[in-house]
Amino acid sequence: MKNIYSNIYKPTNNNLTKAKIIVDNGGVVAVPTETVYGLAANAYNNKAIQKIYSLKRRPSRNPLIVHFKNIESIKKEAFINKNFLKLVKKFSPGPLTYILKKKKISKISKLANKGLDTIAVRIPKEKNIIKLLSILKYPLAAPSANKSKSLSPTTAKHVAEEFGKSVKMIIDGGVCKIGIESTVIDLTTTPKILREGGLSSKIIEKFLKVKLTEYKSKIVKSPGQIGLHYSPGIPIYMNREKATQGGALIVFGKKNYNNHNIFNLSINGKLKDAAKNFFNILRIIKNKKFESISVNKIPNKDLGKAINERLKRASFYE
Ligand code: TXA
Ligand code: MG
Secondary structure (H helix, E strand, O other): OOOOOOOEEOOOHHHHHHHHHHHHOOOOEEEOOOOOOEEEEEOOOHHHHHHHHHHHOOOOOOOOEEEOOOHHHHHOOEEOOHHHHHHHHHHOOOOEEEEEEEOOOOOOOOOOOOOOOEEEEEOOOOHHHHHHHHOOOOOEEOOEOOOOOEOOOOOHHHHHHHHHHHOOOEEOOOOOOOOOOOEEEEOOOOOEEEEOOOOOHHHHHHHHOOOOEEOOOOOOOOHHHOOOOOEOOOOEEOOOOOOOOOOEEEEOOOOOOOOOOEEEOOOOOOHHHHHHHHHHHHHHHHHOOOOOEEEOOOOOOOHHHHHHHHHHHHOOOO
């Protein structure tokens, strides 16, 4: 049998140097981050960015997040402001992505931000991607390492299941600590949350002492926020207590039942644990070929908001 996992590499210095050689030559590698695994390429290189889009089969209108090692390297590419400085000092490195105005002199490929006058920037916390960034002369554009619309990967094996050998190298950083994507905040005007994610918007609100409105407009500010996404490819039903015939049930908190089709996001009812387990459980259910997924009501607060946002998108059928 073919070993689909043979392109998974331990994050040794030697292997990180190999990853550097691949991206230096315009290739793509999969890297761990604390949120989800990313499919990374040289953010300055058009051809490399194009490879990400074709591997993911990502709609070309959807811009990518660019990953930096520090604030100084962000300043070269984008205009920073007071809110950015406050937030970045408090929450970065970490699961927060900032939308900033792009500088005219920026070397970031126009394909990465789809020719917009803004770019999405993030400083990840996971130590191996930081090690890789620190030996590179450019930032890494990296969307989540899954095929467009499908489940996000939280282990190196998930990435291999998505892409097989079409990605030469997957750096194995273990299970992602946070498990859902970064929170995206627009800082080009009054701060607005474009995507709920690994850092609760409530924590940001408290820290900035402002009410953060969710972005609601007919103009799509963040194209990744429309249509079916995060999908296991089978129907998802939210706010349910029972599975459908042939379906699985995802529960949250202490429950008295136990069955082969029941999966618990967090026995202790902790939203952080639920976020960490979320994509893995959806993938297990998908791989076991259940016909549908019913999900208990998840409290719509803190990281529960990010989970519910993803469930809603995954249950949206075009
Ligand atoms: O945690 C994460 O953010 C992961 C890891 C790998 O860092 N990355 C990730 O990337 O989730 P992706 O491409 O799957 O999601 C990027 C989101 C999309 O919703 C996209 O529309 C939005 O960020 N985005 C990117 N650039 C933007 C921009 N200039 N303005 C508004 N939204 C932008
Ligand atoms: Mg994604």
